[in-house]
Amino acid sequence: xxxxxxxxxxxxxxxxxxxxxxxxxxxxxxxxxxxxxxxxxxxxxxxxxxxxxxxxxxxxxxxxxxxxxxxxxxxxxxxxxxxxxxxxxxxxxxxxxxxxxxxxxxxxxxxxxxxxxxxxxxxxxxxxxxxxxxxxxxxxxxxxxxxxxxxxxxxxxxxxxxxxxxxxxxxxxxxxxxxxxxxxxxxxxxxxxxxxxxxxxxxxxxxxxxxxxxxxxxxxxxxxxxxxxxxxxxxxxxxxxxxxxxxxxxxxxxxxxxxxxxxxxxxxxxxxxxxxxxxxxxxxxxxxxxxxxxxxxxxxxxxxxxxxxxxxxxxxxxxxxxxxxxxxxxxxxxxxxxxxxxxxxxxxxxxxxxxxxxxxxxxxxxxxxxxxxxxxxxxxxxxxxxxxxxxxxxxxxxxxxxxxxxxxxxxxxxxxxxxxxxxxxxxxxxxxxxxxxxxxxxxxxxxxxxxxxxxxxxxxxxxxxxxxxxxxxxxxxxxxxxxxxxxxxxxxxxxxxxxxxxxxxxxxxxxxxxxxxxxxxxxxxxxxxxxxxxxxxxxxxxxxxxxxxxxxxxxxxxxxxxxxxxxxxxxxxxxxxxxxxxxxxxxxxxxxxxxxxxxxxxxxxxxxxxxxxxxxxxxxxxxxxxxxxxxxxxxxx
Numbered sequence: 001x002x003x004x005x006x007x008x009x010x011x012x013x014x015x016x017x018x019x020x021x022x023x024x025x026x027x028x029x030x031x032x033x034x035x036x037x038x039x040x041x042x043x044x045x046x047x048x049x050x051x052x053x054x055x056x057x058x059x060x061x062x063x064x065x066x067x068x069x070x071x072x073x074x075x076x077x078x079x080x081x082x083x084x085x086x087x088x089x090x091x092x093x094x095x096x097x098x099x100x101x102x103x104x105x106x107x108x109x110x111x112x113x114x115x116x117x118x119x120x121x122x123x124x125x126x127x128x129x130x131x132x133x134x135x136x137x138x139x140x141x142x143x144x145x146x147x148x149x150x151x152x153x154x155x156x157x158x159x160x161x162x163x164x165x166x167x168x169x170x171x172x173x174x175x176x177x178x179x180x181x182x183x184x185x186x187x188x189x190x191x192x193x194x195x196x197x198x199x200x201x202x203x204x205x206x207x208x209x210x211x212x213x214x215x216x217x218x219x220x221x222x223x224x225x226x227x228x229x230x231x232x233x234x235x236x237x238x239x240x241x242x243x244x245x246x247x248x249x250x251x252x253x254x255x256x257x258x259x260x261x262x263x264x265x266x267x268x269x270x271x272x273x274x275x276x277x278x279x280x281x282x283x284x285x286x287x288x289x290x291x292x293x294x295x296x297x298x299x300x301x302x303x304x305x306x307x308x309x310x311x312x313x314x315x316x317x318x319x320x321x322x323x324x325x326x327x328x329x330x331x332x333x334x335x336x337x338x339x340x341x342x343x344x345x346x347x348x349x350x351x352x353x354x355x356x357x358x359x360x361x362x363x364x365x366x367x368x369x370x371x372x373x374x375x376x377x378x379x380x381x382x383x384x385x386x387x388x389x390x391x392x393x394x395x396x397x398x399x400x401x402x403x404x405x406x407x408x409x410x411x412x413x414x415x416x417x418x419x420x421x422x423x424x425x426x427x428x429x430x431x432x433x434x435x436x437x438x439x440x441x442x443x444x445x446x447x448x449x450x451x452x453x454x455x456x457x458x459x460x461x462x463x464x465x466x467x468x469x470x471x472x473x474x475x476x477x478x479x480x481x482x483x484x485x486x487x488x489x490x491x492x493x494x495x496x497x498x499x500x501x502x503x504x505x506x507x508x509x510x511x512x513x514x515x516x517x518x519x520x521x522x523x524x525x526x527x528x529x530x531x532x533x534x535x536x537x538x539x540x541x542x543x544x545x546x547x548x549x550x551x552x553x554x555x556x557x558x559x560x561x562x563x564x565x566x567x568x569x570x571x572x573x574x575x576x577x578x579x580x581x582x583x584x585x586x587x588x589x590x591x592x593x594x595x596x597x598x599x600x601x602x603x604x605x606x607x608x609x610x611x612x613x614x615x616x617x618x619x620x621x622x623x624x625x626x627x628x629x630x631x632x633x634x635x636x637x
Contacts, residue, residue, distance in 0.1 A: 013101035021094040028087045251411050252367040261306045261618045264362035264406035265575055268453040270497050271537030273579035273619040280582075280594055282635040284610030284628070291623070291634040292331030298322050300359030301573075302406070303615040304625050304632065307365045310334065310384060311618075311625060313632065314372045316358035318349050321374050323363070323382060328620065331634060335386035342378050344393030350375055352402030355573075355614070360404035361450075362616075364414065369431060371414050375402040379416065381434060390434035398422040399446065404492075406450040410460060413437060413475060419447040419466045426451070426464065428478060438478035444469055447491040449535075454497045456516050463495050463502055463516065470495065470504040472516045482520040486512045493531040493575075498538030499557055505545060507532040513543075513560060524560035529553045535575040537583075539597055546572035546585055552593070554601055564601045568593060573614040579624075584617045590628055592617065609633065 049066050056062055258267045258274040265271040282289040298315025305312050311328040314321070316339075324336040352358055358375045365371070369381045369389055380391040397403045398421040408415040413428040424442030429435065444466035452463045453475065460475040467490075471483035489508035496503040497516075501523065505511040510527045514520050532548040542563065543555040548571040554563040568587055576585040578597050582604060586592045590609030596602040615627035624635040 007105065010101055010105035014098065014105055017094050017098040017101055021091060021098055024087055024091045024094060028091065031087070256367060260308065260365070260367075261304075261620070262366065263305060263364045263408055264303060264450050265452075265494070265535065265537075265577065265616060266619075268410075268455075268497075269406075269408055269450060269494060270452060270454070271535065271575060271577055272539060273577055275619040275621045276580055277622045277637075278580040278582065278584075278619055279622070279624055279635050279637050280605045280607070281637075282607045282624075282633075284590070284608060284626075284631075284633055289635055289637055291636045293631050293633050294326065294331045294333070295631050296324060297336065298359065299357055299629075301355070301357060301404075301614045302359055302362040302627075304618045304627055305363050305365050305370070306618060306620060306625070307367055307370075307384065311632075312363055312365060312370050313627065314359045314361075314363055314374070316374055321358060321376070321378065323370065323372050323380065323386075325370075325384070325386060326632070328623075328625070328634065331632070337382060337386050337388065339372070339374065339378055339380050339391070342380070342391045342393050344395070345378050346376055346396050350396050350399070350402070352399075356402035356404055358402065360402060362406040364407040364409040366409045366431060371407050371409065371431070373403070373407055373416065375399070377403070379414075379429065379434070381414075381431065389432075392429075392434050394418060394427075401448065404448045408451045408453060408462070410453055410475065415451050415453075415462055415475070417447065417449065417451045417464050417466075419444055419464075421446050424466060426462070426473065426478065428475075440473070440478040440480075442466065442469075442471070442480075444471075448533075449491050450494045452495050452497065454502065454516060456500070461516060463497070465491050465493065465495055465504050465506065467491050470502065470512065470514060472502075472520075482516060482518050484512070484514050484520050484522055486510060486514075486522060486525075492533040494535040496536040496538040496543060498543070499541060501538070501557060503536055503538055503543050503557070505531050505536055507548075511536075511545065511555075511560075513557065526555070526560050526562075528562070529565070532573075534572045534585075537576045537578055539578045542597070542599065544576050544583055544597075546574075546576055548572060550587070552576070552585065552595075552601075554599070563599045566595075566601060566603075575616045577617050577619070579617075579619045584619075584624070586613050586615070586617055586626065588612055588614065590626075592624075592626070607635075 049062065053059065053062055053066060254267075261267075261273065263269050266273050279289055284290060284293070296313060296315055298317055298320065300313060300315035302314055306328060309328055311326045312323065313326075314323050316322065321339040322336050323339065325334045326332065327334055349358060352375050356375070359372075360375070361373050363370055363372045365384075367384075369383055371379065371381050373379045375397065377394045377396045378391065379394060381389040383389055394416065397418065400421070405417040405419075409431060412431050414431050416427050416429065418425040418427065419442065424444035424447075425439070426442060427439040428437040430437055445468070447464070447466035449465045454461050454463055454472075456472075461472040461481060462475055463470070463472050465487055467487050468485045469483040470486050472481045473479060474481055486504060487506050487509045489506060491506045491509075493505055500515065502514045502516045503511070504514065507530045509530065510525050511530060512525045513523045515523060529545060529547055529551055531545055534546040534548070536543055536545040538544070538557055541557050543557045544552065545555070546552045550568045550571045551565060552568065552572070553565040555561065556563060568591075570587040570589040570591070572585060572587050574586040574588075576583055578584075581597055583595045583597045583601075584592055586609070590611050590613045591606050592609065593606050594604040596604060609626055609628050611628035611630060613626065613628045618625040622636055626633045626635065
């Protein structure tokens, strides 16, 4: 290439990169000015709407308007944040290209140009021009970079204003009231010396051991259950201390967890119910097919959990946090316990938003104890009669909306996903003592999603979603087994699992299908419809996903090909559930949409609750339990 051609190319690179840097810098400055003028997380319009709501607390139209406004504000904020982040990288890249092209252009010209005779005035003028050119250009670029970094600090202004996350003592923060509550197979143990990381097992009657390895089909027609299990009870015995001779309640196996909806989204958190004869018609306002309806004492957006004839919910406000137990057949309140006097618990409540609150996580129950967690970082275990077994504080989560990740339980491990602004963290507590079995730090950002259990290659994995990873961990040790980078933004939905594939999604990210094994890669992806809070569900080769703007869509799980989509009048925070071969999903207005869980998506019914709802439906044979903003409903024909 001739020297003149090289010089022309270098000159064009200088001009193009200079213009590019100038444009990007100006856009960053304008974006910074716009965000300062219209702070998306604190706005006069939202304050005015909230003042109106305080005067009209029962105005459901106003509540929907606030939710929609809040959603738009969040979208605007994260769009601006993405623009700033992208613009910063583009500006840095453009600056590097400009510097390199200037250097190349100058060197090439100096090789061929004959030095000119210059006067002292010419040198002064050129030096003065260069000085002002570099000063003005550097000032614009510097201001743009400063604006970019300053624009990323809005969430810091919205973080907890009263308390920050403090690491709670690993051992000293546990108050053990009773290690072994009364219950089937219960015994006594020494709580002071319990070591939660060890367990022993004894053979079941009939020579079979408890666990997840049974190969026979469950009595209810569900997936393979635990061999030798009778009436939902595994006779395998575990001890809190691991010392021979001590006994404790037996673990319940797969059939018992499939028969009960014991955690968020049911068995293993996968969104599949194994119940039959599920109602399709009701009306909360007229009372049609409503067996009972009760008002709960404290607000909470968590879903109910069920074990046998008992139903549990949690609630909380500035005055108190509570766990309540109802007779699921009659709606009678059996007991309600206040969660208090826990070492390390904050005296002042952390800042939370109205659509999260202090009691957003769904509890877990394992047939012996019920477990709850709150936005204060308090975790509590009670027996099924309401007697406190143990309680501890994990450190107040550094979370600008409030903690909402639900609990997961299997055998003697209570799994807590505790990814906050401060650090990524997941831990397993001993269900009998509350002591930490394992506690792992994770290279992830804050997440509101909940852990899901899957069985892959004969082992139980914990699958989680956080920014930026979808990852699988070993339940026994917490060790990371695999991960893929697929998420970004505020991660709320949990994963779905079916046919050996994990499905993960989040707004401002994408929908991905992953095979959960070491070296996992994304098999297919899509970004047309993405969930903000609602978790997807996968069943019989199909994947169902709901959005906060009211679209329900179905994909082929193996290929990602869209099968159908339906648009509704209101959006979804509740997650879709599969029950009795049908898909149930409740929108924010409290209308439950019931469709055939197949490639047609035929509408079966749209029964109204009569009040707004965020909670996910819960099922028992012949019944649906729905939790609205103020009441708990039992639906039955």
